[in-house]
Amino acid sequence: MIANMEGCILSTERLECIDAGSEYCPCYLAQTNECITCSHLQGEDFCDCNWRGVCIYQEFYWCSNKKKDQREVIKGKIIEKKMVHEEIMILKIAVTKTLARQLKHPGAYVFLRDWQSPHFFDVPMSIMDADEQKGEIYIAVQIIGAKTKALLACEDKILVKGPYWNGVLGLKNLKSTKKEKVLLVSRGIALAPSVLALKHLLKNKNKITFVIDPGKLHAVFIKNYIKDLNIETVELNLKEEKGLKHLEKIIKTGNYDLVYSAGSDRFHKRVENQINQLDEKVKFVITNNSKMCCGEGVCGACSCKTKNGTIVKMCKTQLEVREALEGGKVNG
Ligand SMILES: Cc1cc2nc3c(=O)[nH]c(=O)nc-3n(C[C@H](O)[C@H](O)[C@H](O)COP(=O)(O)OP(=O)(O)OC[C@H]3O[C@@H](n4cnc5c(N)ncnc54)[C@H](O)[C@@H]3O)c2cc1C
Ligand code: FES
Known part of the structure; x- marks a missing residue:
């Protein structure tokens, strides 16, 4: 470990960038010698990265030491806007077929914005579902404050910036799990990103138990999106002792290989405490709740x-989940 001028701890650990090897790599960070993964593009004169089939340094060189084109903001057409609860709306948005295909992955999200608002109204929103044939995406928005209230006012068009993929931490575990037993535990608005995770896990022939906690809004708004999926569902209130006890029993008797928690960080901690009681170490995947701008x-x-003590940018870095949960926020 080394310290920079402000006294922050800089990392000599190898970190994984979600965009490494994608069409958006190398990015601005390569240009400023701040690449998350490539030691050359961190200003070092040695090679030390998590090789993922593409050399970022070589790509940068081939691009004449410049970043590749970055994500664009496109004008999406709102095909349908449905209030499924007084605080939750589901948007069906027409985008390009390419973008819909790029977004059909667990952890995918976009920034949405009312087309009349300035860029700081950009709000990260998970993709609940995507239809690549039609070029359509589905997003469930919980209306809370300034940015989401501005989205509520959108009628026919909306600005969409993407694709982004770091909405889930532990993605490698999720994607590599095949023909195993999987438990998904999801609460409130975080039910939305669970749909694509369920579909991906089913494609890989996993046997899934899905614990649904309707949250404080008591809204299971994804029913239509999961009704044809071959999964076992259980509805529990995990804020209550009774619900937690039931979950504990499911975890203890289920013999799961992977547990995916979708909810707040406090919710993740509750699920983690339960899986930590098991003798076997279970693969753990969580939704990424960082503030993203x-x-x-x-x-x-x-x-x-x-x-x-390593400072990481959570919008791009894939962290080992337990490390992410134990780490503290830089600003408070
Ligand atoms: C990867 C990701 C995926 C998300 N997916 C969904 C989704 O599918 N549906 C949904 O309703 N919400 C989702 N969220 C949360 C959503 O972005 C926030 O609820 C929204 O930003 C609130 O903004 P606001 O101005 O309406 O409310 P504010 O009053 O500004 O904030 C309300 C709450 O949202 C949090 N928040 C505010 N700004 C941000 C931000 N830029 N990034 C993250 N959290 C923020 C605050 O901590 C606060 O707790 C997601 C967040 C992330 C990071
Ligand atoms: S650095 Fe801007 S959201 Fe991560």
Whole structure:
């Protein structure tokens, strides 16, 4: 470990960037010698990365030492806007077929914005479902404050920036799990990103138990999106002792290989405490609840400290889940 001028701890650990090897790599961070993964593009003169089939340094060189084109903001057409609860709306948005295909992955999200609002109204929203044939995406929005209230006012068009993929931490575990037993535990608005995770896990022939906690709004708004899926569902209130006890029993007797928790960080902690009681170490995947603003590793809104004191940009970095849960926020 080394310290920079402000006294922050800089990492000599190998970190994984979600965009490494994608069409959006190299990015601004490569240009400023701040690449998350490539040691050369961190200003070092040695090679030390998590090789993922593509050399970021070589790509940068081939691009004449410049970043590749970055994500565009497109004008999406709102095909349908449905209030499924007084605080939750589901938007069906027409985008390009390419974008819909790129977004049909667990952890995918976009920034949405009312077309009349300035860029700081950008709000990260998970993809609940995507139809690549028709070029359509589905997003469930919980109306809370300034940015989401501005979305509520959108009638026919909306600005969409994407694709982004770091909405889930532990993605490698999720994607590599095949023909295993999986438990998904999801609460409130985080039911939305669970749909694509369920579909991906089913494609990989996993046997799934899905624990649904309707949350404080008591809204299971994804019913139509999961009704044809071959999964076992259980509805529980995990804020109550009774619900937690039931979950404990499911976890203890289920013999699961992977547990995916979708909810707040406090919710993740509750699920983690339960799986920590098991003798076997279970693979753990969680939704990424960081505050996201640019999504490009630049603004620093999502900065977080790992338990080793390393500062990481959570919009781009894939962290080992337990490290993410134990780490503290940089700003409070
Ligand atoms: C990857 C990701 C996927 C998400 N997916 C969904 C989704 O599918 N549906 C949904 O309703 N919400 C989703 N959220 C949360 C959503 O972005 C926030 O609820 C929204 O930003 C609130 O903004 P606001 O101005 O309406 O409310 P505010 O009053 O500004 O904030 C309300 C709450 O939202 C949090 N928040 C505010 N700004 C951000 C931000 N830029 N990034 C993250 N959290 C923020 C605050 O901590 C606060 O607790 C997601 C967040 C992330 C990071
Ligand atoms: S959201 Fe801007 S750096 Fe991560």
